[in-house]
Amino acid sequence: MITFERLTRRYGSFTAVDDVSFEARPGTVTGFLGPNGAGKSTALRMLVGLTPPTTGSATILGRAFRDLPNPGRQVGVLLDASAQHGGRTGREVLTLAALVMGVDRARVDGLLTEVGLTAVESRRRVRHYSLGMRQRLGLAHALLGDPEVLVLDEPANGLDPAGIAWMRTLLRGFADRGGTVLLSSHLLREIEVVADELVLINHGRVVAAGAKTDLLAGTGTVVTSADSAALASALDRAGMAVSRTGVDTLLVGAEAARIGRVAADAGVALTSLRPADNTGLEDLFLTLTNDDLTTENAA
Template identity: 55%
Template sequence: MTTVQTIEIHGLSKRFGAVAAVSDLSFTVEPGRVTGFLGPNGAGKTTTLRMLLGLVKPTSGTATFGGTSYRQLRAPLSTVGTALEAASFHPGRSAHNHLAVYAAAAGIGRARVDTVLGQVGLADYAGRRVGGYSLGMRQRLGLAFALLGDPGVLVLDEPINGLDPEGIRWIRTLLRELAAEGRTVLVSSHLLSEVQQTVDRLIIIAGGRLVYEGGLDELDHSTQVVVDSPNRPALAAALLAAGAEPRETDAGLAVVGIDAARVGAVALSAGVPLSLLMVQHGGLENSFLELVGEGGRP
């Protein structure tokens, strides 16, 4: 594995005419963990990744690997492994020949081709023409190409798309193993449910702008206490007096702003018996949709 680099995005913007695809975007991706890059379709994820990889010129700002742009890397294939499009293969070539061409151009030994094909589960299909591959197999071949130079950084666009349940479990395990080796791993997706069991940290954008950067635990902020009593009006009055704002639901009173212990103490102090007291989490997916609902473009 080559030297690991931190991905650094600073003030990155891209306009296509009157359309702002990415606006003043800044974040970092650290080694040793899997970072999810999320946003709805049209949020600016692919444009950001293309700027990072030197395929699109930014209107302003920088996107670098440890302070060096992709175009200035001395050995790009051995520094950054990329998989942006699962279908960008010559259909008449075998998987082995496809990788061998790139290995020869980068000065990488042919033995590495067999190694990465085995690593992604394609060893038995290495001689088959890529035109006959399923979408899931092309995803695996794309990952094999990303790993070809044994890079310290991996940038993967929608790598789970097209994989069956077994393939999804496999890639989750592989990505975590690669991060555990100290690599920098950035994985994009438009669905939180696809990556929430894989990633350690999230970067979420909507409408080309950063809307969240942090861990999974901090994202699930939609927590409330649900409480009820045979004397619901008295309970509601006690909670209001304590500064809470109870909202009546079918299950009881939904309370935000104070925790369950405080709710119980308020009821006890007011002499109100409780028939229900529980903490209810809104869920990561709801929090994600709240963040991107206003900023995403269809």
């Protein structure tokens, strides 16, 4: 279990992470999404004790990361595949980590095979690894202690299509065995395939969170009007959830008949009214993180 509770990080007047709260539960893969600069990496760094929060807390298995007695045996972390000792071989990196964690060194060979690093590659200096090889080594390091939780930031960077498919199978299997996976990635298609839960942040704040099936169900009604601003105001006053998905298009969390009545009472003519279609993750992501639309809705 991973728990974020009102987690906030400020740098002077700039708020990188703003009152973030959510949970990643055992047996699930939670996709943690947002545009560049949204605060994902900062939130993960606070989770694993690399950056102190300004306020709030982030815990793993009910404890702050620093309070875990042997964190590598409980939490596998991959935040930056390039942050590995370039002068050591891949095998040396894992062997030293096994000694520190008290893991049987025999596990190293099995993990090298599991992540697809050959015997020859494992004896090569890490400075000579490609990004994809560093990612595979980083995943092996995260799995070394046989943890209950995985925290991964962009683990598919540098992987070829076969490597991405392999990683997807690995993470799905880990969660299906009862593990907790918190996965940040810009590869929306891969997140959509593997994740059970989704958390989207923008400008440091959570803008959507919940089960993938619920968030992508496309519930509600799509409505267009020649005066969408007046319609949005009328619907908002009527207590309906409204979000803008285009210049003249609104997504409303209510049935068509009720929307029509509110529009008629407000004297706003509708140009179309239809049930929302099931949406994909890319559509949801773009709708919720479009700064122009977000600013207009807030105005």
